[in-house]
Amino acid sequence: MNLTQLIQRNLPAQPWAEGEKIPWNEPAFSQRMLKEHLTQEHDAASRRAITIKKHIRWIQNFILARKTAHILDLGCGPGLYCAELARLGHTCHGIDFSPASIEYAIKTAPANCVYTLGDLRTVDFPTGFDLALFIFGEFNVFQAAHAKTILQKAQAALRPGGKILLELSTFDAVDQIGNQPASWYTSPGGLFSPNPHLCLMESFWDEDQSTATERYLILEENSPIAHYASTTQAYSPEEITRLLTSCGFEKISFHDSLTGQATPSPEDFFVIVAEKA
Numbered sequence: 232m233n234l235t236q237l238i239q240r241n242l243p244a245q246p247w248a249e250g251e252k253i254p255w256n257e258p259a260f261s262q263r264m265l266k267e268h269l270t271q272e273h274d275a276a277s278r279r280a281i282t283i284k285k286h287i288r289w290i291q292n293f294i295l296a297r298k299t300a301h302i303l304d305l306g307c308g309p310g311l312y313c314a315e316l317a318r319l320g321h322t323c324h325g326i327d328f329s330p331a332s333i334e335y336a337i338k339t340a341p342a343n344c345v346y347t348l349g350d351l352r353t354v355d356f357p358t359g360f361d362l363a364l365f366i367f368g369e370f371n372v373f374q375a376a377h378a379k380t381i382l383q384k385a386q387a388a389l390r391p392g393g394k395i396l397l398e399l400s401t402f403d404a405v406d407q408i409g410n411q412p413a414s415w416y417t418s419p420g421g422l423f424s425p426n427p428h429l430c431l432m433e434s435f436w437d438e439d440q441s442t443a444t445e446r447y448l449i450l451e452e453n454s455p456i457a458h459y460a461s462t463t464q465a466y467s468p469e470e471i472t473r474l475l476t477s478c479g480f481e482k483i484s485f486h487d488s489l490t491g492q493a494t495p496s497p498e499d500f501f502v503i504v505a506e507k508a
């Protein structure tokens with residue numbers, strides 16, 4: 232993209248028309264993203280260790296009732312949840328398409344953890360799991376057909392009576408993402424580029440499809456303008472219930488958070504647990 236193309240860009244950006252999501256699976260990007268997963272300074276790509284421990288306590292006590300389980304972690308990133316669960320005696324299988332995250336997960340894996348580098352939309356899921364996790368709102372960043380395929384594959388991967396735990400962005404959180412004003416920042420080198428750059432960001436809420444599309448334009452000296460986009464689907468409780476039911480799940484329950492508790496600040500995420508019918 233050059234400056235003229237930037238000025239003539241489509242307004243508003245259409246959902247999923249300019250790319251699915253930020254390039255988690257691109258090797259150099261995934262190396263830079265790994266630093267964001269592992270830092271204890273913020274909760275952006277993965278939560279900090281102290282928060283993950285609280286989530287694991289709730290999963291262990293409330294979802295698993297302290298019984299040893301075989302667990303599938305979809306979009307596992309660097310395996311931070313799998314590693315904690317494995318320490319409690321569970322066996323875990325994480326799948327992610329970020330090469331740097333999976334390399335890190337394998338390098339640091341306890342014996343009872345395995346990982347697959349693969350795209351959740353296309354890779355075969357192994358079977359026989361008691362619990363499938365899909366954490367931190369990434370489920371929302373799939374278009375409807377892919378979201379359905381992933382749920383169907385997760386359902387088939389569970390043993391009878393096995394459960395899926397989805398952590399989704401709330402409808403209001405997605406609405407807010409889509410309605411943020413355009414903004415920008417400069418960086419001497421960061422997530423989108425290792426070189427000094429300017430990042431221009433704009434967001435679009437699509438009322439008909441209930442989606443937020445974020446566009447990122449990366450400008451650096453002597454390079455074409457790089458262009459990324461990510462679309463997030465908002466689900467009402469009724470919509471996600473219908474989708475889960477159509478994919479063979481029942482006994483659907485809603486929870487305030489991965490600690491099971493509501494927090495005083497407005498919530499960005501909520502949790503759904505459902506059983507293989």
Ligand SMILES: C[S@@+](CC[C@H](N)C(=O)[O-])C[C@H]1O[C@@H](n2cnc3c(N)ncnc32)[C@H](O)[C@@H]1O
Nearest residue numbers: 255277306307308327328329350351366367369
């Ligand atoms: C927000 S991060 C969360 C990582 C991890 N669940 C956690 O909470 O620490 C989302 C993860 O989903 C992965 N992801 C996104 N789309 C994917 C796809 N199509 N196939 C496999 N992994 C995907 C990304 O690579 C990233 O590691």
